[in-house]
Amino acid sequence: MLLTKPRQYQPQLPDFLSLCERNYARLNRLLPAGYKPGLQWHIAITPQQQYQLTVLECGPFTTRLQIELISSEASAGSHYLSPGFDVQLYHDARLAEVVRVARYRQFAARYPYPNPQMMQPDEKRQINLLLADWLKLCISQGYHAAVELK
Structure with a gap:
């Protein structure tokens, strides 16, 4: 019997860019006018279950947002119970990409599996799919609370 090596994950760039385009369009529906x-x-x-969105940086072609869960249960417990991530919006390309989740930054397009960090082979895609699901939830069931300048 001949054993074959499992196929390694190959990122599909058109699929990933399409996901980032959809996330950009959804996120723009949630942004207040004239943000800074x-x-x-x-x-x-x-x-x-409330989320706080904070504009961290604004440039002519990019904006970076921080999204954090701020429920009462999360604030009483550890920081592991209050997930958060940063999203970079590329206005010229109309893309939104997750650039930080918890303590991880700069995700590789693919990871060997298994690996010491316990990352999935398509971790970058999975994180951006999580953002897509979150945005769909906010658009369909969420409502805006107060806007304030920090």
């Missing part, structure tokens, strides 16, 4: 660095606003799914 330091602006914060909340999107609530339920009174107990």
